[in-house]
Amino acid sequence: MAVKVQWPPHLGARLAALRAAQHKKKLPVLLVNYGPDVSYLTGFEGDDSWALVTPESVWLITDSRYSEQVSRQCPWVRMVVRKKGLAEALARIVGRSRIGSLAAQEESLTVREERSLRTALSKCGHKVALKTAAGLVVPLRNCKDAVEIKLIEQAVAVAEHGFEKLKAGLRTGMTENEIAALLVYEMRRRGAEDASFETIVAAGANGSLPHYRPGSVKLENNSALLLDWGARVAGYRSDLTRMIFVGQVPRKVEEIYQVVREAQQAAIAAIKPGMTGNEVDKIARNIIKKAGYGKAFGHSLGHGIGRDIHEQLSLSPRSTVILEAGMVVTVEPGIYLPGIGGVRIEDDVLVTPGGHRVLSTLPNDIGSARL
């Protein structure tokens, strides 16, 4: 007989919170098919696997590539190693356990998967009601527990280490690609699993493209470099942006740097439980508007980070989220002037019961931007 393995306390607490949400929404059986949600709940760090949370059990449906890994990483789940599709394996559990109704999360289930599920469930031997509802795991993930905060802090520390190593070795003539390669290398050597998203390295006027990808453009003297990067550590991500000024940058760039920094500092200072996402966004946006650059700041002020690089909550003009202790958000205003360049400054901020704590520690005054 299989020995039942105890859930570790932090995962047990997440599961209890999910089951409470399921109870409240009257959705006792929930399919969790989104990878980061599955990892958050079970501790399993692989792909292509679904969790099924019932009042009695947590099933993990995976395939042979991951069976040994599941046994190592999360012996507390009931593993099913599928031979056919995920939907068929799920229907088998539903059939055997006589589950009468099942919910799935509408944000992560595709229309194709919903169809496959309905087909598979129709053959499971009894009638099953399938309901697609707003996700229950994603809202839980907004507020990080102590284990998660520690991992995000590590992801920040590794990203900052990489930046400092890069800055020490930075030379004019290096291409954006080389700079990105070196930054990611230094983060990985220090223990990052990977970059937390595609590193942005934009030299000179390329900085005006907020999501620019590095290319073969070289770093020149008397120009600005924009770096937007992060590290992933044990599934958790950091997200930072810094400018590096090499020599004398255009006066306009220095001017917008000061505006962006003032906007960022003011927004961070206001962060505390009870503030809404749009209130925080407005503080930064008003400062940029007043300086005459309102139209040059087209994106949101920030977003939640964690297992995903863009989590559900956002700091934006339309965001109604009420900040709570445990939320971790980026604060990243920017001003983009096509043909001239762009400035963005980004830090990661934890909402605390008493206000906030900035998790990132790299200075961002204009003096520190100079190489």
Next chain:
Amino acid sequence: MAVKVQWPPHLGARLAALRAAQHKKKLPVLLVNYGPDVSYLTGFEGDDSWALVTPESVWLITDSRYSEQVSRQCPWVRMVVRKKGLAEALARIVGRSRIGSLAAQEESLTVREERSLRTALSKCGHKVALKTAAGLVVPLRNCKDAVEIKLIEQAVAVAEHGFEKLKAGLRTGMTENEIAALLVYEMRRRGAEDASFETIVAAGANGSLPHYRPGSVKLENNSALLLDWGARVAGYRSDLTRMIFVGQVPRKVEEIYQVVREAQQAAIAAIKPGMTGNEVDKIARNIIKKAGYGKAFGHSLGHGIGRDIHEQLSLSPRSTVILEAGMVVTVEPGIYLPGIGGVRIEDDVLVTPGGHRVLSTLPNDIGSARL
């Protein structure tokens, strides 16, 4: 008045093929909401953007972060810079253009997005029929055109360059993390945008976990190292696996290496137009079975590569795909023995009118595996 920019010929041909498929399926207006599909059709390389293909136009709905990039990368589309949600922006085009029926691809549309679309379309001023159907772009992407094959070849070349640089610098005592960091660094320095997926570096017995992630385990003398890696170049991906034997590896590992290699060579030799995915898989699988390791080869033989690392077509026991010239597949049999280690060998193979061409050039005989 806006000047109409001509589509480049290769994109024009893809668009013509899509419109022919739309005509055949009687779906004249198609929403394309999957990033790699959007890039394939339009040339735009950013995220969070949808394309709408009508008989007259190709619209690209994006946001302010990407507006300058769209103007540079694909001036031939009709760009819409949205202020609100994607669904609302789409409904506005549908309303103004008096589009009466619209299809979306069921594999990439979430249930949530379908709901948002239906809500937005219901407010567009006239009745619109929304149909979700099997994707039309993904099947087109199975067969690569000359531009795509060239990019995959570049992605292979960069990955091989990285491997050779790594091998030259490989030393016992390096951790899996350091090895992965160095490999990715060398690929990026040579022009890869990024690794094409999370690099797998598994030392010793870790090789028995097909999707192992690198950790702090050190490379030891008299052990085997499994590397599964690739590069992304201009959106296209390579995917290779090689073993490196340091000193004298366990005899069992040498034995399964020979079996895996024989299986791989036989499967590659059989690849030509008209073969089915399961036929090719069976050739490799039978050799592994005959050697007594059938249960130790749990995954598929291979998969299509291109803009995605796992594309639609597969070489597997259940695959009914008929190979056609232009398809690019991985061929990657493996044998995994928990506690002892694992062996996998993987190359990238183009189906040609006369048979096949192996795009990867690194030798894989057992002699070349030895460091």
